[in-house]
Amino acid sequence: MNCEWVKENAALYIYEELGDDQRHELEQHLERCAACKQEIAAARDFKMTMSALPMDEPSPNLLAASRMKLQEALETATQSHGWSRFAFDLAGWLQQVRLSPALTVALLIFGFAAGTMTTYSYLHRQGKGGVLGGTTRPAPTEAASIADIRGIVQDPGSNSVQIKYDRLVPDQTQGSLDDPAIQQLLLFAARNNTNPGNRISAVNLLSQNPQDSKVREALIYALRYDKNVDVRLTSLEALKPFVREDVRVRDAMLEALLGDANPGVRVQALGVIKSVRQDASVRAVLMQLAEKDANAFIKNESKRMLAQTPEMD
Amino acid sequence: MPAEAMVLTAVGARGPKSLPAGRGRMVSQALNRADDSQLIREAQRGDRAAFEELVRQYDRAVLRLALHLTGSDSDAQDIYQEAFLKAYRNLASFRFECSFYTWIYRIVTNLCLDHIRKRQVRKEDSAVNTDSEGQEYSVIDQVSDARAHANPEHDLMRRELGSKIQNALGKLTPRERMVFELKHYQGLKLRTIGEMLNTTEETAKNTLFRATQKLRASLAPMR
Numbered sequence: 237m238n239c240e241w242v243k244e245n246a247a248l249y250i251y252e253e254l255g256d257d258q259r260h261e262l263e264q265h266l267e268r269c270a271a272c273k274q275e276i277a278a279a280r281d282f283k284m285t286m287s288a289l290p291m292d293e294p295s296p297n298l299l300a301a302s303r304m305k306l307q308e309a310l311e312t313a314t315q316s317h318g319w320s321r322f323a324f325d326l327a328g329w330l331q332q333v334r335l336s337p338a339l340t341v342a343l344l345i346f347g348f349a350a351g352t353m354t355t356y357s358y359l360h361r362q363g364k365g366g367v368l369g370g371t372t373r374p375a376p377t378e379a380a381s382i383a384d385i386r387g388i389v390q391d392p393g394s395n396s397v398q399i400k401y402d403r404l405v406p407d408q409t410q411g412s413l414d415d416p417a418i419q420q421l422l423l424f425a426a427r428n429n430t431n432p433g434n435r436i437s438a439v440n441l442l443s444q445n446p447q448d449s450k451v452r453e454a455l456i457y458a459l460r461y462d463k464n465v466d467v468r469l470t471s472l473e474a475l476k477p478f479v480r481e482d483v484r485v486r487d488a489m490l491e492a493l494l495g496d497a498n499p500g501v502r503v504q505a506l507g508v509i510k511s512v513r514q515d516a517s518v519r520a521v522l523m524q525l526a527e528k529d530a531n532a533f534i535k536n537e538s539k540r541m542l543a544q545t546p547e548m549d
Numbered sequence: 550m551p552a553e554a555m556v557l558t559a560v561g562a563r564g565p566k567s568l569p570a571g572r573g574r575m576v577s578q579a580l581n582r583a584d585d586s587q588l589i590r591e592a593q594r595g596d597r598a599a600f601e602e603l604v605r606q607y608d609r610a611v612l613r614l615a616l617h618l619t620g621s622d623s624d625a626q627d628i629y630q631e632a633f634l635k636a637y638r639n640l641a642s643f644r645f646e647c648s649f650y651t652w653i654y655r656i657v658t659n660l661c662l663d664h665i666r667k668r669q670v671r672k673e674d675s676a677v678n679t680d681s682e683g684q685e686y687s688v689i690d691q692v693s694d695a696r697a698h699a700n701p702e703h704d705l706m707r708r709e710l711g712s713k714i715q716n717a718l719g720k721l722t723p724r725e726r727m728v729f730e731l732k733h734y735q736g737l738k739l740r741t742i743g744e745m746l747n748t749t750e751e752t753a754k755n756t757l758f759r760a761t762q763k764l765r766a767s768l769a770p771m772r
Contacts, residue, residue, distance in 0.1 A: 247761040294612040
């Protein structure tokens, strides 16, 4: 071992990357070489200087926001499987196209031209009394199903008439709660119905079967986004038993606790997360609430829960 | 100590409180690894809850790395999002040849490398960054000191030092920057760093040597 070797390996020495034998030899060398001793001291100095740039922990807010954003993205993400590598990646292709304006314009022009040619050719054949017989067969309609006529246009010089109309067919169905068709309608009602009373009924009925993943997703959706406080409370109550096992439920509860406009929902959510208060993200949220929440009850209760939570290693 | 356990111990992937490597911790990490395998298999079968559980185990460390490398909340969040989405989409190709931790870190380091390269090309490696709300702030402000209020002069010096360190780091090549970051700030072993960057331990050693030489040269006038 010589001084050149020490110089080249000083960094590995201070970062504890030398093997035992090499480290021992280097230390022996340092005993009798003042220049190398100085080199190692300078390297240590450098290491200490670099540590002046702190390694901050991400804030609880940033972590929570990142998790929520990821969760939303995962809703639509799909896993690729082996065979899909050989399939045509439409999204990737579109992304490339988006980045190539000239190609995009060319494709648009081509598409427009092809569309025009096809229409021309179709109409031309129609005019000659081709296969379709010169008229478009009207769609079968029932008077009861027509909600409104939006427009009537007659093709000049022919007996062909184009009518635009809206259909409205009220319907009803009956069946057991286990019936997939009934479940589907209830899921639709829980998310889409404009009548909050119907949403509450739907959420109430769905909450009898929260084991079902689609039902649970609908309940989480209702807790996160429904404008009606009763719907949110009903969903929260139905999701309560799953806060331990389902991380999505836990996140939805934390989101409600942090951001729900209704204090009642927040208080309920606080009660629910009590059972998982040792979870790191739950503790981070509790710390934030205990520090500066505007609601005195939530602030004090968060403090109390934190005080009862043992520190984890 | 097994390499994977050392990695997890060093980075504290289970949470913010990292480190002292006790036997109990090693046992619990070995158990975590077993849990990981189970979770990965479930996630590969399409169980999203299992994947989210995996995310929870590693996302704090991922966000910490991205935040330190980019100095920007929004960039760090973008890298976080892209890394885990990529992991989710490609989970079927995970063959248990390395730990999930190494695999996800490989994805993150690649994204960070791309980010650093783009930033160097744009010559935007200035001391100004943006936070998640789009507000500009100086990365020098990140260099804080608990005793700042007691000693403004000391605080000013630390800020200046922080600024010089940032400039010196900015002069490294993306790969040197990444190796130095993973070694100095993340405390990983060079063998693991080599695995993450798809290179050998020897190359990682050489890169660390070059990085420290350059940094020492950049910072020499002030020391």
